[in-house]
Amino acid sequence: MTENTAKLTLGDQTLDLPVVVGTEDERAVDVSALRARTGYITLDPGFRSTGSCRSAVTFIDGEKGILRYRGYPIEQLAEATSFPEVAWLLIWGELPTESQLLHFRSLLTKHEMIHEGLRKHYEGFPTNAEPMAVLSAMINACSCYHPDTMQLESEGTFESAAARLLSKVRTIAAAAYKKSVGQPVIYPNPNFTYCKNFLHMMFSEPYATYEAPPEVVAALRLFLILHADHEQNCSTSTVRMVASSGANLFASAAAGVCALWGWRHGGANVQVIEMLNVMRKGGISAESYLERVKRKEVKLMGFGHRVYKNYDPRARILQKACGDLLRVMKIDDPLLDLARRVEEIALSDDYFVSRNLYPNVDFYSGIILRAIGIPTNMFTVMFSIGRMPGWIAHFKEVLDHQEEGIARPRQVYTGPAQRDFVPMAERHRLAGPKSETST
Numbered sequence: 001m002t003e004n005t006a007k008l009t010l011g012d013q014t015l016d017l018p019v020v021v022g023t024e025d026e027r028a029v030d031v032s033a034l035r036a037r038t039g040y041i042t043l044d045p046g047f048r049s050t051g052s053c054r055s056a057v058t059f060i061d062g063e064k065g066i067l068r069y070r071g072y073p074i075e076q077l078a079e080a081t082s083f084p085e086v087a088w089l090l091i092w093g094e095l096p097t098e099s100q101l102l103h104f105r106s107l108l109t110k111h112e113m114i115h116e117g118l119r120k121h122y123e124g125f126p127t128n129a130e131p132m133a134v135l136s137a138m139i140n141a142c143s144c145y146h147p148d149t150m151q152l153e154s155e156g157t158f159e160s161a162a163a164r165l166l167s168k169v170r171t172i173a174a175a176a177y178k179k180s181v182g183q184p185v186i187y188p189n190p191n192f193t194y195c196k197n198f199l200h201m202m203f204s205e206p207y208a209t210y211e212a213p214p215e216v217v218a219a220l221r222l223f224l225i226l227h228a229d230h231e232q233n234c235s236t237s238t239v240r241m242v243a244s245s246g247a248n249l250f251a252s253a254a255a256g257v258c259a260l261w262g263w264r265h266g267g268a269n270v271q272v273i274e275m276l277n278v279m280r281k282g283g284i285s286a287e288s289y290l291e292r293v294k295r296k297e298v299k300l301m302g303f304g305h306r307v308y309k310n311y312d313p314r315a316r317i318l319q320k321a322c323g324d325l326l327r328v329m330k331i332d333d334p335l336l337d338l339a340r341r342v343e344e345i346a347l348s349d350d351y352f353v354s355r356n357l358y359p360n361v362d363f364y365s366g367i368i369l370r371a372i373g374i375p376t377n378m379f380t381v382m383f384s385i386g387r388m389p390g391w392i393a394h395f396k397e398v399l400d401h402q403e404e405g406i407a408r409p410r411q412v413y414t415g416p417a418q419r420d421f422v423p424m425a426e427r428h429r430l431a432g433p434k435s436e437t438s439t
Helices: 034-038 074-080 083-092 098-110 116-124 131-145 155-180 194-203 214-226 234-244 249-260 268-281 286-294 313-328 334-347 361-372 376-400 424-431
Strands: 005-010 013-021 027-029 058-061 066-069
Touching (some): 013 034, 074 313, 083 098, 083 194, 098 155, 116 131, 131 155, 155 376, 194 214, 214 361, 234 249, 234 376, 286 334, 361 376
Antiparallel strands (some): 013 027
């Protein structure tokens, strides 16, 4: 480290501010004492240049296209691990031993059922309810049936709560889908793996058990692993902020679901499918559509990323997996052909390359989910299931550093200066004729 302070000059006052250096040589100016020492705060709308915490969970280098969970390259984890193994790594910081993984898998199996009373809550939702609304509500309600999740003072209690949430979220999600299509809810099968069990609950019927082909299970495993964490995005930051208040794990995760629900965040892969469908149904070629993009007549969905200024490493993995899955399953999906043509043209066009508009993870994930049989309105729910280990890991970091207190950003107030209260009889006279409204 070549420097340990940064100088800030405010009028005739000069302050030395600590420089914090991360393990990958990331540098940050620590302004946590700025207001106390000067009365000033920093202003950074959207938090584009603000570090909200120190975290040991995930590292991203957007310029180089690097993503690592706890130091392990995403390419290696995608190749060699299971989803529960990655979940353990993210939450507890190290790859599990054989006995630790067996223990964790047993906890996932133990907690895969949801309380029968909780199942009745589904009756209160209309069949066309947004799945993300149902998911958030049911995760929150789940904590009512497990009051021990409200007190996470011991490692054993946290482990149980984490396993419950990670296991039950797939059961809750599959039940929400079944209710939306008017089918009976399917119970989990304790003999199936995490991904295979979810597919069983999604697609089995009372008279016909669905046992997913290995290729489908592998594709879902890959999807979940690649979505398991992604540093301080909107939903993860939401989970951390809610956790800082002392809220329990289920409430914090439910808040994360609500943040992920937004079209700017978790809904992006749905927009990719919608874009490709518009092209296919309208007979619009990839060349023609991209020319319209350059004229700013339409948007190119699934390209570009707020962090990555290079090819999203998750997109590289999914690109190959997508082609392999459709080939093995002998699925002829015209949307994949369109997607490949769009990518081919965009990556050879300086307009897109110069603007760092490379495919991101959402560009191919929707096609994989379509091939698996997941309906479009469940795409963001799938994202939530995948992101759950990361949310739990970040919740644990907040829990382990309670001395940092509740998150409480400041603001720069831009409203009216102090003014005196105006009695009702005088407001019409002061406001003038424009104040008249119909009642």
